[in-house]
Amino acid sequence: MILVEPDVLLTEASRLPGLDGQKMSKSYNNTIGLREDAATVTRKIRTMPTDPARVKRNDPGDPAKCPVWQFHLAYSDQETKEWVQRGCRSAGIGCLDCKQPVIDAVLAEQAPMRERAQRYLDDPTLVKNIAADGCDKARELARETMREVREVMGLAYS
Ligand code: SF4
Incomplete structure (x- = not known):
C-alpha cells in the first residue's frame, strides 16, 4: 500500500458544540480560544445559556436540553456527570454550581498550552x-x- 486512505479517529465526545449549543464557529461568536485568558473563559462559561425550563433556581431542568451538559460529557468524570443529572432534574444544584466543574476543567486543560506557547511567543x-x-x-x-x-x-x- 503506497497511498493509504485516511480514516477517522474519534473519541467518545468527538464533537464539542459552541457555547450556545450551535456549531462552534468564530462567526457565531460562541468559541473558547485555546489560550484565551482565564477571566474571559470563566465569564463565557458562566453566561452560557442553559435549559430554558430553569427560569428560577428551584425549577427542575433536563441536561439533555442544555449545552452545558455537552461540555460535561467531554470534560467530566462519571461521578460529576451523575451529580449534574441528579442535581439538575431535582433542582438540587444551580446552573452556576453546575458550570464550575466545566470552568475548572477547561482552565486546567488550557494551563499547559499557555505555558508551552509562552516560549514561542517570547x-x-x-x-x-x-x-x-x-x-x-x-x-x-x-x-x-x-x-x-x-x-x-x-x-x-x-
Ligand atoms: S443544572 Fe447544569 S445541566 Fe441543568 S440546566 Fe443548569 S447548567 Fe444545564
Missing part, C-alpha cells in the same frame, strides 16, 4: 525554524512517495 524564530524543518522533512517524504508511485505506475523513466 522567541518567534523558534516557530520559523520548526516550520522550515517540517518543510524539509515533508519535501523528502513527498519525493520518496512520488518515486514509488511512478515506479508502480510504470512511469519511472530514467
Whole structure:
C-alpha cells in the first residue's frame, strides 16, 4: 500500500458544540480560544445559556436540553456527570454550581498550552525554524512517495 486512505479517529465526545449549543464557529461568536485568558473563559462559561425550563433556581431542568451538559460529557468524570443529572432534574444544584466543574476543567486543560506557547511567543524564530524543518522533512517524504508511485505506475523513466 503506497497511498493509504485516511480514516477517522474519534473519541467518545468527538464533537464539542459552541457555547450556545450551535456549531462552534468564530462567526457565531460562541468559541473558547485555546489560550484565551482565564477571566474571559470563566465569564463565557458562566453566561452560557442553559435549559430554558430553569427560569428560577428551584425549577427542575433536563441536561439533555442544555449545552452545558455537552461540555460535561467531554470534560467530566462519571461521578460529576451523575451529580449534574441528579442535581439538575431535582433542582438540587444551580446552573452556576453546575458550570464550575466545566470552568475548572477547561482552565486546567488550557494551563499547559499557555505555558508551552509562552516560549514561542517570547522567541518567534523558534516557530520559523520548526516550520522550515517540517518543510524539509515533508519535501523528502513527498519525493520518496512520488518515486514509488511512478515506479508502480510504470512511469519511472530514467
Ligand atoms: S443544572 Fe447544569 S445541566 Fe441543568 S440546566 Fe443548569 S447548567 Fe444545564
